[in-house]
Amino acid sequence: MVRWADFSGWEAAMARRVKVTVNLTEDDVTELKQQADRDGITMTDAIRRSIAVGKLVTSAARNGEKVLIRSHNGDLRQIELLR
DSSP states (O other): OOOGGGGTTHHHHOOOOOOOOOOOOHHHHHHHHHHHHHHTOOHHHHHHHHHHHHHHHHHHHHTTOOEEEEOTTSOEEEEOOOO
16 A cells, blocks of 8 residues: 655655646645645645656556555545546
8 A cells, every 4th residue: 555655755856846837727726725734735745746646646557557446435446547
């Protein structure tokens, strides 16, 4: 099982930061703000987290691995990425 804490060392490996401007929907910004508030992190960290999770899921799917989500009652759902 991979937990967010497993990614904690990745930020230390980033030697150089680059400032970017992105255009997001209001819904996306609202979701990022909610994640940041809920988890006590910055918006930047919420974006980094989203990128890290996206990279993990995309890499796993590309390598033929199954990405599963287990609900609180034990039901499993598989994530499939469409091209």
